[in-house]
Amino acid sequence: MSFILTTALERSANRSLPEPLSGAVTTALEHLRKGCFQRSLCLVVSATSVASGLEVGYEHYKGSYSNPVMYTPVALSAALAGAGLLGFFSGVAARTLLRWISVITLADGIIGFFFHIRGVARKPGGWKLPVTNIVMGPPIFAPLLFGTSAYLGLMASYLRREEDLHSVAGRVHNAISEFAPGKADWRTNLRYGRFQKHLSSVTVLWAFFSGFEALYSHYKANFRYKAQWSPVLLTPLVMAAGIGAVKSRRIANTALPAASALALADGAIGFYYHVRGITRRPGGVKKPLYNTLYGPPVFAPLLFAACGFLGLMASLLRREKK
Incomplete structure (x- = not known):
């Protein structure tokens, strides 16, 4: 029997969480699945x-x-x-x-x-x-x-x-x-x-687009910080997991959520770094409009996080009818 992520999450929630919270988790997963x-x-x-x-x-x-x-x-x-x-x-x-x-x-x-x-x-x-x-x-x-x-x-x-x-x-x-x-x-x-394969395909495209944007945006900054390499390195990982998820239910329920969770976390951390970059510019928060305009693009990392969101959603859905 193949591994199903939502089933595993429901069992884990029922074992580890108190009743009101475990019920909310299982209900949310059922809503997604249906x-x-x-x-x-x-x-x-x-x-x-x-x-x-x-x-x-x-x-x-x-x-x-x-x-x-x-x-x-x-x-x-x-x-x-x-x-x-x-x-x-x-x-x-x-x-x-x-x-x-x-x-x-x-x-x-x-x-x-x-x-x-x-x-x-x-x-x-x-x-x-x-x-x-x-x-x-x-x-x-x-x-x-x-x-x-x-x-x-x-x-x-x-x-x-x-x-x-x-x-x-x-x-x-x-x-x-x-x-x-x-x-x-x-x-x-x-x-x-039932659109797991479709959403996995979309995740591949969006990962490529946002990864490419991160690549040349950070290239303009000469990759000053090592963290700027993280979305570039995660992009092929998310794309490979998405391509595999189209072909395999097991990959869709294992590798895809793992890679997507990393992308989501990386986007959130990148958002923090971009906000910090804006506050560290001359004038900092005293010149919010100017520094937002000419500092690092504040919401750009969230676009990369959106790829992780799409991938996680895909991993929780059911496969299309053949």
């Missing part, structure tokens, strides 16, 4: 949208908003944060408003990726000097990473509400879903928490 965590993910979407909106807002401010399209991610991040909050209170808002704003935000990230590529190409030497112009030009994968919260919002729009898990209709639908023959479409898989 795809009934729409409200919770809506709150995550709202919080991540605020962080990514602030990050892109001050990065584009440094670019003087020279192109009107630079305002779009700032506006969309606010809209997505609001839609996430509405989705927490209303299932209708989650299935409609949150879904469409997420789609528009994802499209905006793809368009922004094109503009960043064009910005690199327009620098002196263009793509004939790829290393120099990628390092000194606009952060090439940042617009795609901006779509992280939008991707989570789109995912949340297809999930079920937490209260649906133990409702009569929810139990009937669960039984039908479990025993229905044939291959389910992606919407059904997502609705019932």
